Amino acid sequence: SDAEKKAMLLAMANGIDEESEQILVANNDDLFVAKQNGKEETFIDRLTLYKNRIRQMIEGIMQVADLPDPVGEVTAKWTLPNGLNISKVRAPLGVVAIIYEARPNVTADAAALAIKSGNAVILRGSREAINSNLSIFNAMKNALMKGGYDANVLQFLPEPDREVTAELLKQSDTVDVVIPRGGEGLKKFVLENSAIPVIASAGGNCHTYVEKTADLKMADNVLFNAKVSRPSVCNATEQLIVDRAIAAPFLTQSLDRLAKQGVKIIGCNETCRIYPMAELATEEDYYTEHLGLVLSVKIVSGYKEAIERINKYGTHHSDAIISTSTEAIEAFKAGVDSAVVYVNASTRFTDGFEFGFGAEMAISTQKLHARGPLGLRQLTSEKYVVVGEGQVRK
Numbered sequence: 570s571d572a573e574k575k576a577m578l579l580a581m582a583n584g585i586d587e588e589s590e591q592i593l594v595a596n597n598d599d600l601f602v603a604k605q606n607g608k609e610e611t612f613i614d615r616l617t618l619y620k621n622r623i624r625q626m627i628e629g630i631m632q633v634a635d636l637p638d639p640v641g642e643v644t645a646k647w648t649l650p651n652g653l654n655i656s657k658v659r660a661p662l663g664v665v666a667i668i669y670e671a672r673p674n675v676t677a678d679a680a681a682l683a684i685k686s687g688n689a690v691i692l693r694g695s696r697e698a699i700n701s702n703l704s705i706f707n708a709m710k711n712a713l714m715k716g717g718y719d720a721n722v723l724q725f726l727p728e729p730d731r732e733v734t735a736e737l738l739k740q741s742d743t744v745d746v747v748i749p750r751g752g753e754g755l756k757k758f759v760l761e762n763s764a765i766p767v768i769a770s771a772g773g774n775c776h777t778y779v780e781k782t783a784d785l786k787m788a789d790n791v792l793f794n795a796k797v798s799r800p801s802v803c804n805a806t807e808q809l810i811v812d813r814a815i816a817a818p819f820l821t822q823s824l825d826r827l828a829k830q831g832v833k834i835i836g837c838n839e840t841c842r843i844y845p846m847a848e849l850a851t852e853e854d855y856y857t858e859h860l861g862l863v864l865s866v867k868i869v870s871g872y873k874e875a876i877e878r879i880n881k882y883g884t885h886h887s888d889a890i891i892s893t894s895t896e897a898i899e900a901f902k903a904g905v906d907s908a909v910v911y912v913n914a915s916t917r918f919t920d921g922f923e924f925g926f927g928a929e930m931a932i933s934t935q936k937l938h939a940r941g942p943l944g945l946r947q948l949t950s951e952k953y954v955v956v957g958e959g960q961v962r963k
Contacts, residue, residue: 584712611801633927661687663745670751673701678928696729770931773803780892836866
């Protein structure tokens with residue numbers, strides 16, 4: 570029941586709260602190994618837990634607990650001429666396996682969303698976060714057992730070897746869907762090796778396009794937030810596209826502000842002429858999710874070229890236009906083939922918590938079965954319930 574699921578989630582949140590110091594100790598063990606292995610600062614940021622991030626995990630679980638239960642929701646109903654009543658009803662997917670990289674908070678987010686949506690979950694984190702993930706998992710599972718709930722709905726694969734992941738991907742008889750949450754390499758591995766249906770969550774090579782009619786102060790603020798607020802995450806802007814008509818005044822101001830925050834600017838020949846501190850970008854740079862303080866810049870002739878460019882170089886994650894032109898905005902909304910399209914707002918909002926989902930299982934960059942942040946409803950399917958009074962087909 571919804572009441573039982575809510576109680577389970579509150580128990581899990583309390584378990585994480587009570588074990589927060591032990592979770593931080595485990596996270597420090599992972600951080601020590603990562604630093605010894607020379608991992609980049611952006612990776613360290615994704616791996617790091619501190620008290621505020623643990624508090625955000627707990628708040629996310631509690632928000633999920635308070636959301637409406639999607640299971641049993643009737644999404645459509647109608648009556649046929651023969652009197653049959655047909656309803657479409659939400660139902661759980663079943664057993665969901667999630668394979669994720671680096672960020673330990675995913676352990677809590679995925680568990681909460683799975684339980685609330687009536688699914689069981691198999692958690693498969695990365696080698697680099699093994700101690701953090703296991704500590705969070707144990708806190709949740711022990712809390713469920715202590716409360717007398719069925720803790721078997723949560724499972725964790727502690728073996729870090731890729732062979733174990735490959736074996737998991739063969740279990741089509743017992744696992745209903747697998748969700749890879751990480752970079753393009755993980756997505757490719759899962760898609761090539763899975764016998765299980767996949768909801769793919771890939772990297773975010775996100776664009777912000779400043780169109781010639783844009784409010785340049787707004788554009789500057791949006792770009793700064795999208796690039797600098799947390800550059801290591803998948804919804805950070807990696808690529809800046811600017812209309813030639815306003816390139817000189819906008820780039821001179823905005824790139825200088827970004828550079829003062831440590832952002833490395835790389836760009837096309839025109840960009841380098843306008844902003845001499847920029848380095849010349851390669852073709853590969855425009856395909857790259859930098860996951861750090863690097864921004865690629867390209868100057869274009871107008872919105873049609875910008876849209877074509879985003880669809881060519883992007884990962885269909887999140888892309889934004891800053892503009893006051895209805896024509897350009899409508900063309901951008903219709904033409905950009907991404908999970909989330911923004912108008913006059915930062916790409917950093919592509920997040921389950923920000924969307925009001927409490928948390929997210931991942932950000933789907935494919936079109937089936939769901940697209941964008943995967944919340945409770947996206948972790949259900951629909952079945953038809955047909956009620957009659959003895960009707961037979963003629």
